[in-house]
Amino acid sequence: MNASEEYEIMIGNHAAAYACKGAKVQVVAAYPITPQSPVVEKISYFIESGELNARMVRVESEQSALVACVAASATGVRTYTATSSHGLMLMYEILCWAAGNRLPIVMNIATRAVGAPWSVWTDHQDAFTVRDTGWLQMFCEDNQEIYDTNLQAFRIAEDPCVYVPTLVSYDGYILSHTFMPVRLEPQSRIDDFIPPLKHHLNLGDMNVVKGVCPVTTPHVVKREEGTAPGYYEFRYSLQRAMEHSIEKVVEVHDLFAEKFGRSYGNGIYKAYKMEDADIVIFAVGSVASESRLVIDKLRAKGIKIGLISLKLFRPFPAKHLREVFKDIKTVVVFDRDVGYGYEGILFTELKSALYQLKNRPFIKGYIVGLGGRDVKADDLINGVLRTIELEKKNEYVEQTEFIGLKLDELDFLKKGGKVENGR
Amino acid sequence: MTEEKDYQKILASVQKPVEGEAGKTGSWSTIKPKINLDKCIVAKMEKNVCHFCWLYCPEPIITRTIPPRILYDYCKGCGICVEVCPHKAIEMVEESEL
Amino acid sequence: MADKVKLYDIEDEEYMLAGNRMCSGCGLSLIYRIALKALGPDTIITVPASCLTVLHGMQGFTSVNKISVLNTPFETVAASASGIASALEMMGKGNEVTVVAFAGDGGTTDIGIQGLSGAAERRTNFIYACYDNEAYMNTGVQRSGSTPYGSHTTTTPINGKREHKKNMPRILEAHDIPYVATSCASYPLDIYAKFKRAKEIKGTKYLHILSPCPPGWGYSTQDTIKIGKLSVETGFWPLYEIERGKFVLSHPSNKHLDPSKRKPIEDYLSVQKRFSRLSNEEMEEFKEYVKNLWDYIKKRVECNTQ
Numbered sequence: 001m002n003a004s005e006e007y008e009i010m011i012g013n014h015a016a017a018y019a020c021k022g023a024k025v026q027v028v029a030a031y032p033i034t035p036q037s038p039v040v041e042k043i044s045y046f047i048e049s050g051e052l053n054a055r056m057v058r059v060e061s062e063q064s065a066l067v068a069c070v071a072a073s074a075t076g077v078r079t080y081t082a083t084s085s086h087g088l089m090l091m092y093e094i095l096c097w098a099a100g101n102r103l104p105i106v107m108n109i110a111t112r113a114v115g116a117p118w119s120v121w122t123d124h125q126d127a128f129t130v131r132d133t134g135w136l137q138m139f140c141e142d143n144q145e146i147y148d149t150n151l152q153a154f155r156i157a158e159d160p161c162v163y164v165p166t167l168v169s170y171d172g173y174i175l176s177h178t179f180m181p182v183r184l185e186p187q188s189r190i191d192d193f194i195p196p197l198k199h200h201l202n203l204g205d206m207n208v209v210k211g212v213c214p215v216t217t218p219h220v221v222k223r224e225e226g227t228a229p230g231y232y233e234f235r236y237s238l239q240r241a242m243e244h245s246i247e248k249v250v251e252v253h254d255l256f257a258e259k260f261g262r263s264y265g266n267g268i269y270k271a272y273k274m275e276d277a278d279i280v281i282f283a284v285g286s287v288a289s290e291s292r293l294v295i296d297k298l299r300a301k302g303i304k305i306g307l308i309s310l311k312l313f314r315p316f317p318a319k320h321l322r323e324v325f326k327d328i329k330t331v332v333v334f335d336r337d338v339g340y341g342y343e344g345i346l347f348t349e350l351k352s353a354l355y356q357l358k359n360r361p362f363i364k365g366y367i368v369g370l371g372g373r374d375v376k377a378d379d380l381i382n383g384v385l386r387t388i389e390l391e392k393k394n395e396y397v398e399q400t401e402f403i404g405l406k407l408d409e410l411d412f413l414k415k416g417g418k419v420e421n422g423r
Numbered sequence: 424m425t426e427e428k429d430y431q432k433i434l435a436s437v438q439k440p441v442e443g444e445a446g447k448t449g450s451w452s453t454i455k456p457k458i459n460l461d462k463c464i465v466a467k468m469e470k471n472v473c474h475f476c477w478l479y480c481p482e483p484i485i486t487r488t489i490p491p492r493i494l495y496d497y498c499k500g501c502g503i504c505v506e507v508c509p510h511k512a513i514e515m516v517e518e519s520e521l
Numbered sequence: 522m523a524d525k526v527k528l529y530d531i532e533d534e535e536y537m538l539a540g541n542r543m544c545s546g547c548g549l550s551l552i553y554r555i556a557l558k559a560l561g562p563d564t565i566i567t568v569p570a571s572c573l574t575v576l577h578g579m580q581g582f583t584s585v586n587k588i589s590v591l592n593t594p595f596e597t598v599a600a601s602a603s604g605i606a607s608a609l610e611m612m613g614k615g616n617e618v619t620v621v622a623f624a625g626d627g628g629t630t631d632i633g634i635q636g637l638s639g640a641a642e643r644r645t646n647f648i649y650a651c652y653d654n655e656a657y658m659n660t661g662v663q664r665s666g667s668t669p670y671g672s673h674t675t676t677t678p679i680n681g682k683r684e685h686k687k688n689m690p691r692i693l694e695a696h697d698i699p700y701v702a703t704s705c706a707s708y709p710l711d712i713y714a715k716f717k718r719a720k721e722i723k724g725t726k727y728l729h730i731l732s733p734c735p736p737g738w739g740y741s742t743q744d745t746i747k748i749g750k751l752s753v754e755t756g757f758w759p760l761y762e763i764e765r766g767k768f769v770l771s772h773p774s775n776k777h778l779d780p781s782k783r784k785p786i787e788d789y790l791s792v793q794k795r796f797s798r799l800s801n802e803e804m805e806e807f808k809e810y811v812k813n814l815w816d817y818i819k820k821r822v823e824c825n826t827q
Contacts, residue, residue, distance in 0.1 A: 053611075054611070055608075059600060059643075060638065060642070064597065064639060068601070071600070072604035072611075077612065097594055203591060203605065211438035211589070211590045212436070212438075213593075214583065214592055215592075217579055228436075228438075228582065236430070237434070240428070244428075438583035439582060440538060442539055443538075444538065479709065481546060481551040494539055501742035503546060503746055506743045
């Protein structure tokens, strides 16, 4: 087989779909939303053409999509769904339910801004908004990474040490609809990599009868027949499993690298030109991709800058990041999201992780590219240069700064301008 | 294989069946149905001929036997059996009179 | 249509265990006890937040024996059944295991109607059973889409509900599913027969069962059967089956096409506290509702012969 045959050119959504086919998902339930739709269209094609033996539940809402996945998973099969933005928001309740039941569901998010106002274009608000629901969360930078991360996600989520549902996010349009070469692995090798699902819940096994997910109390229940954990113990367990899943994420990543020859940093983050860096950009997904260009341009000017592109967002790898940043002088965080009323979410997360360091770096966050506004290398460069200036003055800016705003193009903001359709 | 950690043993919340999940629900009421075997058609005829008390009881606490028996430990004392008995063979009495 | 069932046809085994959390005299408790006997052990039930969650017990231990149950959030029970059914099909158990969604009227007519409509439209192979106690009883008797006109609830505390009950079986009938039936807690043989019939049919089956509720409706616990019977005998709650489009009234509603065979609606309303403040005009409105209901049923029955 020559090189041109090994790779196929496809959009990110189809890379996700091919991974599901490779993982032999058994039940898929999904609802259309831009820019996720081509994932489930492709999976529907695989199923109807007979290439994939699975059931597609063409539900009437995203909420029902995830509910169907929850119920199918609890019945004992491998399940998958995908969504974006408002679809994810509609799933919110069920995200918590899936995690609380420790169901190894895998979901893709083709990231998209959350209304209002309507926007179908990318930012990371949707993915970060579900931060606290109890799902593992990973981000991708290219289509091959989507395919590879999805394959890893099934293995991680279904590991008996983990049993936590897993989200794999990639930027809407920038990856979801952009054609890139993707190497698809032979089925036999995928089968070797992802063992058959051994679920802790198996309602479909009629020999083992049980009630699943009843009301829990604040207490431990003690009876002659045994003891049962309260809500608190279940939620402690979810947190511990999340914390320990980092080891599994790394282990599965390394195993994947060994087997298929492709790796993504250490499985937790991808470092770019970090060897001698004293200033570092911290970002995820499309913003991290764009930052690679920024690093090259700034290095040409003699600035020793590197990039940490975060791959694993939940569990948040605080220990690993402290190790990375312990000798770094300056950190610039670009958030394609806002924790409204505070600051960029990644920015908050990283600062909190680095608090334990003795010599904390100077750290500054910016908001970029909400609702698909272009994130230009020059914009990011301005952010880096401004941060360097602020650091020299040791100045802390209280207000959140937005890069790439175009307020100056709005006539009605100019002196004497009137607000159209005004108040 | 290394021993499983506590968090690996607490997964989804699952239940197994037990009688008296809510305790001895017989304590919810001090008045209880009493079957008068002289009037109960099943007892009198020693045949499976009625068993309305068994059929209509919202709880699994009346037996479809000859004669019918009531599991007082769990009888909540609703009195439905008194109402549905076609032979007026059941009446509500104080627990002490059982 | 459902076969006629006699008392001694009914399964002796109890799948609902004694010492559960249901209120004394609960209509649902009787419905569920009988339904489980009809369904038997090769069944997976999914239950939304409701009184039935309470019956299923707290962490670790349940009052339901030999039948697996999956609890699911309030609005999601039909989608949950879809997931279970799909998984069972993948396991090759689609025909041997019965999937049942068992929900209250709030979870069915209000918050769950979207999921139910979707599951029915997809021809999901499951039984959807709605036990209708005509308000949000588990949260403290708030008005639902299924609460009848004039009924006082905690969210219609002074005026009573101003709108009539949503006719859910008709909505499901419009989905062209193979089996729709109504029943009532006071007719356990009817409940048993209809669950048995539903179990035999492939596709979406919808059972809507009126469930008298002593604390919610305001009557003494011993009167559950009597009040449920009055709901049927007065024509307020007709019992029927619609199998593949054919509408058949069940006993005793099959006598009620003739209005003179129905008891006066006052007999039903006057024995419940929730209707205790009905004015004469409201009583007339209620009569009009029952009349319209039966005018429709008359036309519906006539459709069969066309």
